[in-house]
Amino acid sequence: DAMVIQNPRYQVTQFGKPVTLSCSQTLNHNVMYWYQQKSSQAPKLLFHYYDKDFNNEADTPDNFQSRRPNTSFCFLDIRSPGLGDAAMYLCATSSDRGLGYTFGSGTRLTVV
């Protein structure tokens, strides 16, 4: 089945230690998104790629970066995680700026 896969499902990292979350898709979708969701809050868009074009949200901290080496993979890098970065990170894809996403299962990040 075509899908969006996020690894790992659970990630524990130390305060200030760089961490990378990964997302892969077999849907061949042009657009890939990263959302951050904290408990009982709305998922918040961090950035997205339309093909290789990177689009950062204005309020996304510099601590968060992303890479998309090819159509299938997208990475979220947190350079120096703080306690406030503990959250669920959701990857989603869509085709040609079409509406309606396919989400991965998410990675729950804990910062200790």
Added chain:
Amino acid sequence: DQQVKQNSPSLSVQEGRISILNCDYTNSMFDYFLWYKKYPAEGPTFLISISSIKDKNEDGRFTVFLNKSAKHLSLHIVPSQPGDSAVYFCAASRTGNTGKLIFGQGTTLQVKP
């Protein structure tokens, strides 16, 4: 500045009854609205959507109503089933905005047998 709001954090209904989940938005430029369902430890899955040119869209037990003048939409589930117990997110987008979705905080629905 939350553009999409779901003011009820939780809702509990009896199996077989109607569940009504509400969502309000502030940006009049939004022209496409979606509902997603999320089970614990899973990503959200698409449920139903509606374009701003319509005021109602139905898919089986799920119906979404849109009131543009009130900037309000609602999701009706009839009849509710225990398997519908999940978190429901309302989301909104506007055409040409790279497909970005703005989400509400979610409403946790519990359907009791």
